[in-house]
Amino acid sequence: MNSSDTEILRGILAQHGFTRADDPAGADVILLNTCAIREKAEQKIFSRLGEIKALKKTRDSERMPVCVGVIGCMAERLKDQLFEQKVVDIVAGPDAFRSLPGLIHLFTQGRDGEDNDLINVQLSTEETYADVRPVREVGAVSAAVSIMRGCNNMCSFCIVPFTRGRERSRPAASILAEVKQLHEEGCKEVLLLGQNVNSYADLSGSERASTGNEASTSYYAEGFSSVYKPRREGAIPFGELLEAVAKAVPEMRIRFTSPHPKDFSDEVLQVIAKHSNICKNLHMPAQSGSTRVLSGMKRGYTREAYDALVERARALMPEIALSTDIIVGFCGEEEEDHQGTLDLLRTAGYDQAFLFAYSKRDKTHAARHLQDDVPQDVKMRRLNEAIHVYKEVLTARNQAEVSCRHLVLVEGPSRRSPSILTGRTCTGKRVFMCDEEVSSSYGPSQPRRSAARMQPGDYVAVDIISATGSALQAKALGVTSIAEFVDLHGSTVVSAQDAACQPPGLAVAAYAEC
Numbered sequence: 001m002n003s004s005d006t007e008i009l010r011g012i013l014a015q016h017g018f019t020r021a022d023d024p025a026g027a028d029v030i031l032l033n034t035c036a037i038r039e040k041a042e043q044k045i046f047s048r049l050g051e052i053k054a055l056k057k058t059r060d061s062e063r064m065p066v067c068v069g070v071i072g073c074m075a076e077r078l079k080d081q082l083f084e085q086k087v088v089d090i091v092a093g094p095d096a097f098r099s100l101p102g103l104i105h106l107f108t109q110g111r112d113g114e115d116n117d118l119i120n121v122q123l124s125t126e127e128t129y130a131d132v133r134p135v136r137e138v139g140a141v142s143a144a145v146s147i148m149r150g151c152n153n154m155c156s157f158c159i160v161p162f163t164r165g166r167e168r169s170r171p172a173a174s175i176l177a178e179v180k181q182l183h184e185e186g187c188k189e190v191l192l193l194g195q196n197v198n199s200y201a202d203l204s205g206s207e208r209a210s211t212g213n214e215a216s217t218s219y220y221a222e223g224f225s226s227v228y229k230p231r232r233e234g235a236i237p238f239g240e241l242l243e244a245v246a247k248a249v250p251e252m253r254i255r256f257t258s259p260h261p262k263d264f265s266d267e268v269l270q271v272i273a274k275h276s277n278i279c280k281n282l283h284m285p286a287q288s289g290s291t292r293v294l295s296g297m298k299r300g301y302t303r304e305a306y307d308a309l310v311e312r313a314r315a316l317m318p319e320i321a322l323s324t325d326i327i328v329g330f331c332g333e334e335e336e337d338h339q340g341t342l343d344l345l346r347t348a349g350y351d352q353a354f355l356f357a358y359s360k361r362d363k364t365h366a367a368r369h370l371q372d373d374v375p376q377d378v379k380m381r382r383l384n385e386a387i388h389v390y391k392e393v394l395t396a397r398n399q400a401e402v403s404c405r406h407l408v409l410v411e412g413p414s415r416r417s418p419s420i421l422t423g424r425t426c427t428g429k430r431v432f433m434c435d436e437e438v439s440s441s442y443g444p445s446q447p448r449r450s451a452a453r454m455q456p457g458d459y460v461a462v463d464i465i466s467a468t469g470s471a472l473q474a475k476a477l478g479v480t481s482i483a484e485f486v487d488l489h490g491s492t493v494v495s496a497q498d499a500a501c502q503p504p505g506l507a508v509a510a511y512a513e514c
């Protein structure tokens with residue numbers, strides 16, 4: 001979210017004539033876009049402010065004083081502490097980016113000071129920055145498009161509803177226009193973003209007729225509920241937006257994050273299953289494998305309901321890759337609850353998991369009403385056990401990928417070596433392959449064309465040749481497209497068995513080490 005917000009912020013500043021400096025020392029304004037979800041992220045910002053303080057001191061006295069701003073979630077949460085640092089000049093919350101040019105102007109006029117803090121941390125119920133054209137890296141293969149902001153869920157451990165405010169969705173028409181433009185500019189993948197992305201509900205076209213069941217619990221996945229009853233009459237829901245985007249740009253991959261499991265209704269799952277360009281990796285944050293702990297977390301579902309959702313998703317899309325967030329050591333978590341979480345990690349079969357030990361966040365329900373009673377050493381032990389189980393499962397899942405065939409979107413040279421390219425499968429798996437010449441065509445009906453080097457943004461058919469716990473190594477077979485690969489194989493993932501029966505002309509004689 002924060003990277004996308006930074007791009008939006010760059011868009012706003014560009015509209016007001018600001019240009020990007022090459023480094024902090026050359027800048028007249030330094031803005032730190034912050035996250036408050038975890039304490040560690042906040043600590044990093046305070047240490048960064050220490051570095052900036054030193055930089056401020058060595059500033060050439062001939063130049064205007066550098067203006068330092070802290071923006072985003074942390075700004076909202078810790079505004080007083082930030083000003084106490086004596087290095088911060090401006091504080092602006094995530095809904096106040098539009099006021100930054102004005103705040104910077106006031107700073108240049110010398111209008112800051114003890115009684116005149118330059119601050120705007122007002123949260124909005126409407127701001128979506130729908131009309132702002134984000135300034136992105138030129139030529140990027142992938143782009144993030146913000147579709148909604150805020151979260152209404154009020155999970156008991158989470159600070160986000162306090163720092164990001166209530167849910168609001170951007171009009172679908174503006175999202176579609178931005179995605180189409182990205183496609184025309186050569187972008188190959190779009191990441192639809194929102195704090196609670198699949199709770200998206202565009203209410204801007206209120207003339208739409210109600211379908212009658214928008215406010216009912218059937219809007220949610222079976223067995224899931226929410227204390228908050230959102231207004232849905234006449235809204236364009238997430239599934240409909242997703243389908244419209246998928247149809248508008250069939251050769252562009254579509255990902256989305258970060259969802260809540262309750263909003264994976266059957267309709268949403270069916271849309272994901274139906275369109276080959278919607279990636280088959282779902283983030284399903286479980287948080288815990290214990291119904292008792294889930295209740296304390298106010299997540300709105302039981303372990304059984306979560307398991308059933310995973311089952312429904314896998315029944316519809318056997319190739320699906322799942323990822324999750326897990327918190328261990330939450331208030332009142334007993335050993336039995338922890339065993340439930342380990343069991344979930346073993347049985348759900350995650351391809352990615354973000355595992356954390358619980359840390360109390362001020363303002364939240366848990367901080368105010370629950371006892372943070374799991375000792376730190378127990379939290380750490382449970383975290384290590386969870387990591388161990390997850391890694392075991394992941395290694396086995398990656399090993400099972402060997403000999404499977406995937407459609408990979410090439411991102412560019414890897415950090416390991418310029419001679420190794422990296423990209424991701426439709427299931428979100430990181431893949432590495434030699435930067436070598438491959439056929440510029442793939443399907444058997446295509447005439448054999450000359451060999452060519454793979455380029456960032458190419459879709460290539462690959463066979464997985466080996467796997468570790470963290471990545472897959474692949475052999476590229478040829479440049480292709482989503483439509484061609486799916487026409488040929490029926491899916492963007494081909495099992496090892498089916499890949500072995502590959503059509504004539506696609507056999508690979510040997511795999512070279514690069």
Ligand code: SF4
Pocket residue numbers: 151152153154155158159160161195196260
């Ligand atoms: S759904 Fe996610 S962002 Fe919203 S309150 Fe819960 S954990 Fe926080």
